[in-house]
Amino acid sequence: MCAETNVKQSTEVTVNLAERSVTYVSNTVFQLLFRITHRRGLRSAHITEDREIIENGLFTWLSEQTLLRACLEVFLPGDNKVLEQWEFRFNYTSGHGDGTKYPPVAELEEFCARLRSLPQRADYRIVTQTSPGATEVPGWELTEFRPIDRSQSQEFQAWGYGNITATLTFRGG
Amino acid sequence: MTLLQKQISTFTKRSIEWTGTLERILREFLTTAEIKLSEVEQDRLYSLPRSMMDLVQSGVLYGIELKAGGDGLRIEFSLDPDIEDELDLSMLRLCDLSAERLEIELLIRNPELARSLGAEMLTELSSEKVIVSLYSVEKSLAPFPPLDTNGHEQYSQDNEEH
Numbered sequence: 562m563c564a565e566t567n568v569k570q571s572t573e574v575t576v577n578l579a580e581r582s583v584t585y586v587s588n589t590v591f592q593l594l595f596r597i598t599h600r601r602g603l604r605s606a607h608i609t610e611d612r613e614i615i616e617n618g619l620f621t622w623l624s625e626q627t628l629l630r631a632c633l634e635v636f637l638p639g640d641n642k643v644l645e646q647w648e649f650r651f652n653y654t655s656g657h658g659d660g661t662k663y664p665p666v667a668e669l670e671e672f673c674a675r676l677r678s679l680p681q682r683a684d685y686r687i688v689t690q691t692s693p694g695a696t697e698v699p700g701w702e703l704t705e706f707r708p709i710d711r712s713q714s715q716e717f718q719a720w721g722y723g724n725i726t727a728t729l730t731f732r733g734g
Numbered sequence: 735m736t737l738l739q740k741q742i743s744t745f746t747k748r749s750i751e752w753t754g755t756l757e758r759i760l761r762e763f764l765t766t767a768e769i770k771l772s773e774v775e776q777d778r779l780y781s782l783p784r785s786m787m788d789l790v791q792s793g794v795l796y797g798i799e800l801k802a803g804g805d806g807l808r809i810e811f812s813l814d815p816d817i818e819d820e821l822d823l824s825m826l827r828l829c830d831l832s833a834e835r836l837e838i839e840l841l842i843r844n845p846e847l848a849r850s851l852g853a854e855m856l857t858e859l860s861s862e863k864v865i866v867s868l869y870s871v872e873k874s875l876a877p878f879p880p881l882d883t884n885g886h887e888q889y890s891q892d893n894e895e896h
Contacts, residue, residue, distance in 0.1 A: 581746045585815040588745040588791055592813075595792035599847050609788055609851075616749060661815055666793065722815045 578657060580624075582723025587619040589664040589720060590631065590649055593729060594687075596666060597633060597647055600673035603685055614700030615687060623725060626653045627695035634707055635685045635733075643709040644683060645733035652726040665717040665729065672715055672731065710734065736805040736829050743817040744795075749787050755821070756783035759809065760800070762823050767802040767831035775861040782838070782859050782866065788851040789842070796871045799839040805829035806837075838866045845870045 591608070598605045608615065622628035628651050635645040688706055715731040744752060757780055764771070764779075771779065789795040790811065797810040807826060840856060842848045845868075853868055860866045 581815055584748055585745050587748075591791040592745075592793045595788070595847070595851065599792075599850050605788070605851060612749065612787065612791075620748065663813070 578723045582725045583620060583623040585722040586725045586727055587623055593664055596669055601679055618698045618701050621696050621698050622691050627691045629690045629692055631689045633685055633687055635683055637682055638684055641707055643707045646709050648730045650728045654724050658723045661722050662720040664720040668717050738807045738825055740820040741810045741812050741817060742819045744790050744811040745813050746815045753783040763800045763807060766826045769836050771863055775863055778859045778861055779864050785856055789848055789853055792847060792851060794842055794844040794848045796841040796843045801837040802831040803833035805831055836864045840868050841871050842868055843871050
């Protein structure tokens with residue numbers, strides 16, 4: 562009887578941590594997306610208007626550990642090439658992870674301040690790559706990553722909580 | 735003046751959970767303060783949490799203060815996932831909340847980003863009995879300054895941090 566209770570409590574703690582981990586990482590991705598769009602002079606309306614769709618996708622795929630990467634692709638309308646790509650990659654571990662690591666907000670802000678301004682017409686979209694077997698989430702459709710002429714890249718400090726770690730890499734001109 | 739201080743974790747909540755938590759806090763505060771709102775005022779007030787989601791997820795919302803009469807409640811929104819919510823507001827009953835109006839102050843830590851996310855539109859949710867205003871924690875809790883004709887903030891000397 563006692564053992565059963567202990568097992569149940571232990572499972573609950575693990576489930577709670579896993580869910581917190583998913584929610585935390587999902588929210589930090591939003592946090593950085595808002596910072597990037599603001600600093601790059603892009604409209605944040607896409608994120609705001611599609612918040613539920615983006616959140617459902619991130620939450621579903623992070624929960625089932627099928628989300629490999631999510632990219633914010635910046636492009637000029639009518640042009641297939643990407644001007645900038647901000648790539649989030651996700652790493653899943655077993656156990657409780659290495660504690661809390663905060664997203665690289667200050668580092669990102671400093672880096673964005675050094676970038677050249679984007680053309681006013683620049684727009685963006687969010688593209689994800691999942692592993693086979695990922696659940697289909699309404700609002701997301703199949704597509705391909707757009708090509709990019711990469712002249713510089715910058716990797717930011719990793720962050721995460723619980724069993725999920727994330728990294729952000731910038732590629733662009 | 736007494737300001738009851740509490741803390742809740744924001745980044746460990748999905749948007750629907752966060753808006754539900756804040757709505758519950760607003761309801762409890764209104765009930766304790768016995769402020770009667772019309773249906774229209776209630777609708778406006780309870781649309782506030784959802785309207786704040788951009789500010790929450792961008793991490794610029796430092797906290798919220800609810801004031802009625804002499805006393806009130808300050809809730810800080812922590813981005814730390816290890817923080818546990820402090821949602822026991824029973825101490826509010828010991829506060830002097832006798833007032834006709836509820837004042838809501840949104841505490842912002844990055845006014846420029848907050849502005850780009852439409853923070854100032856939240857003040858339009860004010861009504862006769864509910865006043866919503868924005869304060870910058872980076873400017874020693876100064877009210878949001880107006881923009882000049884070039885879109886730059888106009889701070890008076892007194893509002894600058896030294």
